[in-house]
Amino acid sequence: MSIPRLTACIVSTGEEVLRGELIDSNSAELARQLGEAGFEIQLMLTAGDRRMDLDFVLRTALDRAGWVFMTGGLGPTEDDLTAEVVAQLAQVPLQFDLPSWQHVERRFAEFGIPLTENNRKQAMFPAGAQILANPNGTAPGFVASLSLAGDERRVVALPGPPREMQPMLRTFLASLPQARKATHSFMRFLGIGESSLAEAMRPWADQNIELGYRAIFPELELKLYDASEAQIHSLRAFALENFADYLLDFSSLGTPELFARYLTETGQTFAVAESCTGGLVGKIITDLPGASAYFLGGVVSYANSAKHDLLGVDAATLAEHGAVSEPVAQQMARGVRERFGADIGLSITGIAGPDGGTDQKPVGTVWLGRADAHGTAARHRQFVRGREWVRTFAAHDGLRWLMRDWLQARWRATVGGG
């Protein structure tokens, strides 16, 4: 049977996957990148470390597609059979590759680990294979050609560790003439689900623009493939007109990265008063290195007494309005700004659940406060879907709220007009 050229099967090998100790994220990453490059994926197959199983899945895969992309089995141990099995299928011998061996030697020398005779294995490839350099690890990958009933097939063998596999795959696809070099651009959203956005974008999907959605909790990334400059421009203007409440950026930057740029560009410092988020805002901000340039710190005022003692929230206000209320949010923001001497103060107080909700303030009720040189403001939100969602959305929503004007200027600078 003749098979169109850009069909592929994905094969992974490794006992850890068959034992359920490892979730096979490599295959998902391969599927995504190959899909973008224009491959149509037929099947995914996983075998353990037995030769007969690996041989079987490779034969099965080669029977079904023009390309087989496989991960794993390139290590130095006896269980690592990829090169051997592929050579056998291609009916060629294994061949020693001196530059690859020198690469292995260099890697071991760098880490001061003694080389063993086993490691020579990592420089043996099916004769005639194209060797794929591995700048991030020991084992090079390879591409072997073989023919099946007169049709040419290719096996692309990649290493198992994701940080070695992913760059090698990208480099290979970039060098492959048949692969689609998608020009793509991104948009990023917060607070809108994939199905709602996809529904609204339907007119664009009908115009030869391929749209890809990717949930990066709690955000949503939209990727536009092969759109012209004019189409990208119209689509951005459309998003700005219809989804400004959910738009983050015309890029793949997320809330924390954008917030770091906002503070850096505007030269402001920041402090946060957290109640229901319990430290999550500070954690997100300090996940990024270099945060000390703009993040002074925060108070986690989980107990009401801490809202009063550490942030100066008025006891009467607490008693009258409750901890989850507009005036308390405002006083928390003002208090944390003053105590840290920050340019901007943010506060978050809410009911994350599962308990603690009332009819008037159900689980998911959140009040946010902001304070800067111009004064204070508050914002009410009602989040859904449980504790983790409420907390995560509240933290991201608060940061986006603070940089709203800056984001709008950034959008306009991209889309133009005014």
Add this chain to the structure above:
Amino acid sequence: MSIPRLTACIVSTGEEVLRGELIDSNSAELARQLGEAGFEIQLMLTAGDRRMDLDFVLRTALDRAGWVFMTGGLGPTEDDLTAEVVAQLAQVPLQFDLPSWQHVERRFAEFGIPLTENNRKQAMFPAGAQILANPNGTAPGFVASLSLAGDERRVVALPGPPREMQPMLRTFLASLPQARKATHSFMRFLGIGESSLAEAMRPWADQNIELGYRAIFPELELKLYDASEAQIHSLRAFALENFADYLLDFSSLGTPELFARYLTETGQTFAVAESCTGGLVGKIITDLPGASAYFLGGVVSYANSAKHDLLGVDAATLAEHGAVSEPVAQQMARGVRERFGADIGLSITGIAGPDGGTDQKPVGTVWLGRADAHGTAARHRQFVRGREWVRTFAAHDGLRWLMRDWLQARWRATVGGG
């Protein structure tokens, strides 16, 4: 070819997996649970929504194992072909099952959604199949028997959503006479890697005790299968003697859950002063609902001025010893304990990297402080492997340090002696 009874292949179906939009966590969960039940997994296979592909992977799987466990394709749409394809392979017609239909009707009524004719499909099964109830969703699963070259084979079809699949699988395995009902017990560790622990445990692995390791970042869970009471006891005593520095518990509870129990059982309140962890300790503690019973809050003193202004750290001490130092850690812990009126105060100050390290205080240097009614203490740690690891280990290490005595008493209560 005759195949031993407890061999299995795992099949998943769904375009989202082939497109890389979804990582196939169902197959990993199946592999783990089937492995525990004594099945030997041969292959994993994934097909999209095309009938010929699903038919092909099922045939391939049935050819290689006595059992095929599959997920997905039980929904009401045209793409959902599982029952149809299995019936064809088993050479039986599809049959309507009234109780299943009544279950579907009830589920829809509960959610107030109108039923369509399509939904009748979810009550159609290969004739003679055993039907598996789905208390968590609409689509029941089923077990179909078929014979292949005279040998009996079984296909177990489970729904795709993990929260429906997992309980159905557990119920099915519990009812299966051939399945191993593993008695197992857990140990949980922090700060030791899988390879080191496995090496030290080798003598036990040679004694017919099967050991399973599972990394739950930053911790490590060890599972003992089918060990006798006496063996479990000896192994615990061995761990206590050799790994007390890394042991968390003789259970699968992690640091945050144990810390919550520690505070609850001892009736103490807690506050935290965080520098390099930036709010992570508070975040971890408040991930658990009910934390307000013992967690008063914290100060994230990312800037040095905040260590002085909000926690009362002496300016001269800061200048002389630096922010990452024993006296500053102690003063931070004392300060946060006093300001929150907490029974226990913890502090964490360190260099998370990638920048900011010096020869004397390289990246990964962390000082922890504790303060309670008896006084203050400090602890020095040197963590490795980058910002995320340093921060995560520091947070977990700090919490374990605080409850060390309580943990030891808990271990002794389990192992006995003294």
